[in-house]
Amino acid sequence: MELAEQIDDPTFCTMNVEAPTRVMGTCNSSPGITIASGGLINSITWRPMLTLASDHLPIIISIKKPPNFVSVNNRPFLNFNKANWVGFTEFIETTFNALHFPTDVCDGERRFRKVITAATARFIPPNFPAEAVVLANERDTLRHADPGDPRIRDLNF
Incomplete structure (x- = not known):
């Protein structure tokens, strides 16, 4: 249901072209769906990669x-x-x-990051100077009025 709502949302577009993303015998289909913001639609190329020995083809997306x-x-x-x-x-x-002891190094690393991130959020306060608050508010106002305003770049600190 959520996927259908995203596809119907006018701010998003599907990138799929008439190329299948699953090839199995004589049956070709496209279960892989790529959704992008309408503002990026002309900057994106989409194509399935046909060289792998799998019936599910990887999709190459270039932006x-x-x-x-x-x-x-x-x-x-x-x-x-x-x-x-x-x-x-x-x-x-x-x-x-x-x-518990991690099952592999990737699991251990993920747990380690999660614990450190939680501890940082809880015990290390943010440092946001008063001058930065004024600039952030100005940037957010400009971004709301015109997301393409070139002054936004100068206010990103």
Whole structure:
């Protein structure tokens, strides 16, 4: 139901062309569906890759950055000087001790990241200076009025 609603949403478009994404004998179908924002539709190429020995074909999606694309550098603003290091340490040690031994290295790494991220959110406060708040509000107002406004790039800090 949600997929059908996304496809019907006028802000999204399906990228599939008349090429099948599943080839099995004489039966060709396209169970793989790619949905993209309407603003990117002219920047995206979509094609199934026919070279693998599988009936489900991988889909190659290429996106060229539009000329008016505004990129954002997401940088965390954390105040390590105001961190509660005792609470941080106790939290991660208690949490790690309560975990079962991981089944493989990928599982262990995923659990490790999850614990560190939770401890960071709980014990290391954000550091967002007052001047940055003013600039962020100005950026958000511009973005709401015109997402392509070139001044937005200058306000992304």
